[in-house]
Amino acid sequence: MSVLVVGSVAFDSVETPFGAVDDVLGGSAVYFSHAARYFSPVRLVGVVGDDFPEEHVQRLKDMNVDTTGLVRMPGKTFRWKGRYDDSMDSRETVDVQLNVLGGFRPDVPESFRATPYIFLANSSPALQRHVLAQMHSPKLAVCDTMNIWLDNERDELVRLLREVDGLVINNAEAVQFTGETNLVAAGNEITAIGPRIVVVKKGSNGSLLFIDGVCHPLPAYPTTEVNDPTGAGDSFAGVMMGYLAAADDLSTQTIKRAVLFGTVMASFNIEDFSMRRYDTLTREEIDRRAEELIELARF
């Protein structure tokens, strides 16, 4: 089965305690695609400016990503600049230039509308609902969100959560959204709004996965190789969705495995800046690390 992602394509500038890069390839849809394609064919909807090199598009095509939904508009590509502190679990956005992303209202190509597995990467809940409305009864629709929507577009986000099957959110956002400092309580509260699946991501502390109201604590892969966390969340989501699309099964055990593979992909993503780790990463390495983590976490 195919998986569809609607999200950003970006040039990122990132500073961490271990280095810095300027104007490198980034964006939620790009990270998602680089990760998901190890598991299933990917369809991408996004926008770039006229400054976006054709070679980046070709690279996506080469890795089995259908770029029919990648729109090129006059102007500059979205740019994001961020900085990570020592813990690498929290970051500060230094600068955002929306550019062509600012006025982008995604139209899902007709050939994409029956895709069974879809991921709505972070954008305004209204735009996410606009995309969802164009789809023909997906088997699984999962969304991301971020802090700015939690207060400013709360009502629209609640509407979205009633329409999707899943949400991925980080721990700070889950606390902000629910007012609950206990993450189990926070996840339960979000589940009560609607989605069957809620993933509360905790960075190096793993995640809490809520399925049908039951909370499963999942570990992160223990690693000292952390150089740039940018895109880890989108790589995680990419593999979670790609794994489910490949399995075409939504049982609890398959969802848990999908999240475990997602966490493993995040551990590769953070080893190097931008998409660099994907230059050499093989499916065999992913499977091997997943087996290792399963063994480490086994009783």
Next chain:
Amino acid sequence: MSVLVVGSVAFDSVETPFGAVDDVLGGSAVYFSHAARYFSPVRLVGVVGDDFPEEHVQRLKDMNVDTTGLVRMPGKTFRWKGRYDDSMDSRETVDVQLNVLGGFRPDVPESFRATPYIFLANSSPALQRHVLAQMHSPKLAVCDTMNIWLDNERDELVRLLREVDGLVINNAEAVQFTGETNLVAAGNEITAIGPRIVVVKKGSNGSLLFIDGVCHPLPAYPTTEVNDPTGAGDSFAGVMMGYLAAADDLSTQTIKRAVLFGTVMASFNIEDFSMRRYDTLTREEIDRRAEELIELARF
């Protein structure tokens, strides 16, 4: 097999967002004993003042704790006062009155010196070494520590770590001690000093268990029932040690199970103030929750 604990007996005053108590039974050796006794006979070394009610001592005896090593000295029992913030994962010490604990230099009763499993609860590393030197080749010696010793008695702590088999430490202390914000790197660094087993406790985020240099991420039991975290770490250690003493086996899988049972006991401990939860807790409840956690964390 028996397990020996050398630690504090205290009256605690605790304030959390969910309530407050004054001058209730506490102390590392007491929490440890209340938890460990579900798994193995316990021997306790500690000190109380002449204000300590005999009924508390009788209660320990009733639960198969050998109090031969509990010394009564003229003066007042150790008192600790603390406050927890909303996250319940960090706390502030509001007041400490050492009283009889201040001048206490533990003498291990002759009948205790061959105990094979021993736990050195938090005190100065010099005192912990003083106790360890009295023991006859224990099979497993594990110590705790806390922030004040990490800088002030660092050299002595390093000496202690070369002599023990295990250390339990929380995440903030592990970072403070090693200067490593990555907890996997921090655990590796402590392992390199000497102990075969290092447990880095992360509160509601579970723990990292290092055995022979391999890092195993372990979950916490997901719960919304958190009213007072006081003593959770000592209850955790009590069950970890009691489980190992009962099994009398130090293989990796048994150590992992021991830590899992410890984390489960911590989840009971935090449900109520002081020792209250132990008034009704049964071994069956502990086993059932451990099985549940194993199932939740299984892939």
